[in-house]
Amino acid sequence: MLKFEYRICTSFNWTSKFAEEMKTCFFNSCFKFKNFKVLDNRNAKEKSELISEAEVVILAGGHVPTQNIFFQQINLKNELKTTNKIIIGFSAGSINCSEEVYAQPELQEIFKRFGNNKITDFASL
16 A cells, blocks of 8 residues: 655745746747736635636646645635636646546545545556
């Protein structure tokens, strides 16, 4: 069984750098933003306001278990259920917002703890 250490990152330089790179990539692909804000532990208490102001919510990549714990701590799933915003997930963000996750057998128990409802291992595909 795999053992994972869960930590919430307290150094936000990496998050800010990644967000700026993502913004640049969207800009270079002709997507323009009036505002581009990051939701993390620095402003988690403003979650509802940030989501209500957004036109698009992007659930970005990162460490799947750490991101999932953060999403659970801020109750993001319930917040997004009641919104009509466009939601884009990629990498860890797509895994953590999925109802069904395709995972190797050794990772299935981890995803069960994350609250994903349907889990299928690659061998059964």
